[in-house]
Amino acid sequence: MFYYLFQYLDQHFNFPGAGVFQYISFRAALALLTSLIITMVFGKRIINFIRKKQIGETIRELGLEGQKEKAGTPTMGGLIILAAIIIPTLLFAKVHNIYIVLMLISTVWLGSIGFMDDYIKVFKKNKEGLKGKFKVVGQIGIGLLVGAVFYFHPDVVIKERVTANSPSYYENNNFDELTGVQKNLTIPKYASTATKTLKTTIPFVKNNEFDYTRILSFMGDKAVDYGWLIFIPIVILIVTAVSNGANITDGIDGLAAGTSAIIGATLGILAYVSGNTVFADYLNIMYIPNTGELVVFMAAFVGACVGFLWYNAYPAQVFMGDTGSLAIGGIIAVFAIAIRKELLIPILCGIFLVENVSVILQVYYFKYQKKKHGLEFAKANRLFKMAPLHHHYQKVGFHESKIVMRFFIIGITLAALTIVTLKLR
Numbered sequence: 001m002f003y004y005l006f007q008y009l010d011q012h013f014n015f016p017g018a019g020v021f022q023y024i025s026f027r028a029a030l031a032l033l034t035s036l037i038i039t040m041v042f043g044k045r046i047i048n049f050i051r052k053k054q055i056g057e058t059i060r061e062l063g064l065e066g067q068k069e070k071a072g073t074p075t076m077g078g079l080i081i082l083a084a085i086i087i088p089t090l091l092f093a094k095v096h097n098i099y100i101v102l103m104l105i106s107t108v109w110l111g112s113i114g115f116m117d118d119y120i121k122v123f124k125k126n127k128e129g130l131k132g133k134f135k136v137v138g139q140i141g142i143g144l145l146v147g148a149v150f151y152f153h154p155d156v157v158i159k160e161r162v163t164a165n166s167p168s169y170y171e172n173n174n175f176d177e178l179t180g181v182q183k184n185l186t187i188p189k190y191a192s193t194a195t196k197t198l199k200t201t202i203p204f205v206k207n208n209e210f211d212y213t214r215i216l217s218f219m220g221d222k223a224v225d226y227g228w229l230i231f232i233p234i235v236i237l238i239v240t241a242v243s244n245g246a247n248i249t250d251g252i253d254g255l256a257a258g259t260s261a262i263i264g265a266t267l268g269i270l271a272y273v274s275g276n277t278v279f280a281d282y283l284n285i286m287y288i289p290n291t292g293e294l295v296v297f298m299a300a301f302v303g304a305c306v307g308f309l310w311y312n313a314y315p316a317q318v319f320m321g322d323t324g325s326l327a328i329g330g331i332i333a334v335f336a337i338a339i340r341k342e343l344l345i346p347i348l349c350g351i352f353l354v355e356n357v358s359v360i361l362q363v364y365y366f367k368y369q370k371k372k373h374g375l376e377f378a379k380a381n382r383l384f385k386m387a388p389l390h391h392h393y394q395k396v397g398f399h400e401s402k403i404v405m406r407f408f409i410i411g412i413t414l415a416a417l418t419i420v421t422l423k424l425r
Helices: 002-013 018-022 024-052 078-092 098-122 132-152 212-223 228-249 255-274 277-283 291-312 321-338 342-348 350-373 375-380 389-396 400-420
Strands: 199-201 209-211
Touching: 002 018, 002 024, 002 078, 018 024, 024 078, 024 291, 078 098, 078 291, 078 321, 098 132, 098 291, 098 321, 132 228, 132 321, 199 342, 209 212, 212 228, 228 255, 228 321, 228 342, 228 350, 255 277, 255 291, 255 321, 255 342, 255 400, 291 321, 321 342, 342 350, 342 400, 350 375, 350 389, 350 400, 389 400
Parallel strands: none
Antiparallel strands: 199 209
16 A cells, blocks of 8 residues: 555655555565554453453363463454554555555455354363364365466566576676677576476475476376466465464464464575575576565564564463464465475474474374274373473473474574575585
8 A cells, every 4th residue: 555655645746755665574564563562462352352252262171381371361362463564564565566456365365264263162061162074174275375476477478597608688787799709797597588487496406496297298298288286275275284384283372373473584594695686696496576575574574473472482372273274274375386385384383383294194094003002002002292392392391481492493504495495406
């Protein structure tokens, strides 16, 4: 909104200072600050409103230290996160940008699924909440939409690097053919026209780009036409997995919000360098036009997570519920796909991955032991004392605040490793 307003004032009235809104970094900073204000200032009022409406968390007896004290803590705090993401984005981003539109749709879509789950748990007094199959259908639905838009929309493109053998190399790089000397080394080597492709970034490989159509190479020339058969299911899988991973991670105070903020900050950096020709050229990564605008969205996301952490840190004054956890997981997944860094998710979202895997391993190991040795043996010899993994460490005897801080340290390490993969090939 403000971008268009100040652009109009600058063009028609030469309004002093209006041109600063053209800078992504400035608008991202405003989005971050606005998001923090919404969560930290208005968040308290929302928490009090939720408490008055007796929207409290129903705690299952799991035998964990400090668990009983959490009963009655206001939940559905994810509404604070959603507001702190959506409002700054609408105020400071270019809302006609296809990537911004898709991020907003994903936020509202998955937030709505989570809200329905929380509503059933809190107001209908049904501890099971929304049935799992309906959650999955909703996640598949947004995955299908995201995959289709990224595949078919004409604005979702990249610009290929221009090689020395290309006719446009000399023109793009201000190359003096007579002397054989390049006049300006700072001009990025990218084609003037954009390309519609299914290429993505793959870590630890010299030419770190992978084209999904290679999977269909047996189809010959038709592989390009049918690339969506591979791409869309992969998008659905990623959105569902990361969304559920964030949901599972949201089990102790501050864990999901803090790890998501770390992941979000990293994705914001990756979006900035991918949408900037100079940095993309320097790092030798693909240049994706218009994705720089996503930095504004991600700044709001990070601000929302950090601001929410103010009230969600131990001892939590509010829980985000599925309203927040499903949304932030989906946001991370869609964002990573938008900047073509989804294959970095196993590294960057390593906390979510381990939490997810711990639950899967616990279930299948229990079933295996039950089938082989009987129910009592399976109960006495579980793989983990409790799943997901953070509850295992609680059972071992670690205080939840120590678990959270150590997970944060691991998350920061994984974030640094993710950034390093841009050059580590």
